[in-house]
Amino acid sequence: MNTFSKYSLLLSMLVCAASNVTQAADWLQFRGPGGTGVAPDSGLPARLSESEIAWKAPLPGRGISSPLVIGDRLYVTASSGPEQDRLHVMCLRASDGGKVWERQFWATGRTMTHVKISVATSTPCSDGQRIYAAFSSNDVVCLDLDGGLIWMRGLTRDYPNASNSLGMASSPVVVGETLVFPVESESESFAIGINTHDGSNRWKIGRPKQSNWTSPVAVEGGVVLLSGGAVSVVEPLTGKEKWTYGGGSSMSSVVYAEGALYVPAKGTTALRLPAGEGEPVVLWQNNQALCATVSPVVHKGRLYTLNNAGILKCTSAKDGEKVWQLRTTGPYSSTPVASGNYLYLVNEKGLVQTVDTTATEGAVVSSLDLQDTFIGTPSIGPKALYLRSDKYLYRLGGAAAK
């Protein structure tokens, strides 16, 4: 190999490597890094007020999916039309909310949902190179970051009873070159591993015939699948089950953080995962650390659970002992996110509350009323909190960037 070829190869490798590297501040899936809902040091303001509303961008349709943050761009899904069968994927500038591009697709599966959710309920995910957007119609589209379609699947076309008349809500997760997507319902129920390159099946495994709206989470060597009856870990490349543990949830998702898996079962059950073969070990259970619709959050050694009425409970992540509880203003459907010493809670009526987790009993330190309906979970970017309603995407924080 001559010198020129060597340099060319090196350059190509560097370009490829660079394109595969995502920034630490990116929010690439439901609940961001590792599905934890935590951005350790995003620079978010502790106190939110109207002056922190950087912008409010109109959306082309309904949705409760969370936006993704990749560099200086946001990616969000929506659905529209009299039959809610028009599926949108949009890219906006993080700086001013301006639209970069928008692509539309026609749903190939059923679009009936409960009125509270919508066809755009699943949060897309990304490996930093592509966007994988899933919808309640079980349509999955893979786009490059500039909106070019790479592939599309219509999973209800392929598996006609895969649907739920209340709507599907699980968000996919990408692990290596496999997109893991639970498609679980009372009728045709399965989880599927999709080749990220062309959308083909790597694997498809049967799952309990139950409604299930939880989202998978990647852990070392596997992907956690949760249903109403059990939590399991499967190999992402093969779908082979490594272990299963009885007890689960059909709405709240697990969180894997600080070395343990926290399962919304029997209140909360903390599991230590097996290093290789073997079964998980129960670290503790606390039936008072109850999750209702929202998922638990683990941050700085503490586990936070929030019921629909607004009681926020703080529990030691190490031993499950109660630390404090705080009444906030509900009702909630969205899961809190955390950054720095603060939790950010968004209730269904648009009240954004900031909780100082270092206060002895926890304390709400700011409340911002956006007077809109929020069901979906917010996302965090550098100095910014992103929230979406059926009509708008909001950026809170970094208002000076306008």
Next chain:
Amino acid sequence: MQIRPSLTAILLCVTSYCCAQDAEIAAIHKVGPEALNNREAGEAAGILARGGADQLPRLLLAMNPANELAANYLRSAVDTIVDRTLAAKGRMPVSEMRAFLLDTANHPRARRLAYEILVRVTPEAAAELLPGFANDPSVELRFDAVELLIAAANTLKEARETEGAAKAYQKALDAARDQKQIYTITGELRSLGVIVDLPRHFGFLTHWKAIGPFDNLNLAGFETVYPPEKELELTREYDGKSGRVKWMDISTNEEYGMVDLNPALGELKEVTGYATAEFHSPVAGPAELRLGCKNGWKVWFNSQFIFGRDEYHRGARIDQYRLPVNLKKGSNRILLKVCQNGEVKEWTKEWEFQLRVCDATGTAILATDRPPSVSAEPKLKTKTKAPASGK
């Protein structure tokens, strides 16, 4: 030296591009189940997306024979070309797309896409074009046209021109296929004293024969083949869950054609019932059975199994399931199996279905021997509310 490309060279380039386009379109048309030919289709969509705006009519036409997935691949190319062209203030093939839109033989979704592109180029085109779509095969074009008719009727109502408003609302109802629009218009018409026969407008089948209960303990009845699935002898009796059962006449005058099995077969849990109706079609050809049902169900049409679903009490709505069938002119037989589960909560008591026969736009196909509605003003269910969105 000045380089002048020859006409032949230009033609060759154009021809080769069109041929290439043919190859890309063909690759997209081959996309199929379980990611079949996905990779080729994705690459082809990428190539097509780099084409010029003059290719748009060709891509829209290619949607006519495309399956739902292929149409989406083509759409992604169309959207990309349109965005790029409009951003560059380039020329759009407006007259060709307009001709495509106005030809109702083209695919309804592709026509709607052409309409939206035209309106992006010339926003005032909406006001000119929309009124002509009140009876359009495109559900969305029709929807927008009906919105205009409703707005016109509202104006007359506000001006207290009652007779004119009633006629205008009736015109809107005749065109309307969307459930929410129908709900709105019906309310207005009734407030003006006009009788609306909703079961007839939708084409709900209101008269059935039913038999049951058979067992559905532990949901096993869904897959159990009971006698009505083996023979449809409407004079026979069979062993049911708790004694002999026989076919009986049932009918409904519920607002949206809901047939309640509880009064006829007993308010029971873990049971299975069957309902059948003969549909005398005025025409032969493709049609849809549209079912709403929150129980487990199976449907047979002219003795052929069509589809079944074992989901219980997750909600129901008009047109929840769209089942394509081919009507014979004259007699057609519909058989429906409806399974009830064992849940005991109040909201799991319902054991019912609503079924209509219509075309792809939702226009009712009425049986030649359709009985008159049980009542000119069908009964409103106490909990009847505006239909939810979604198909």
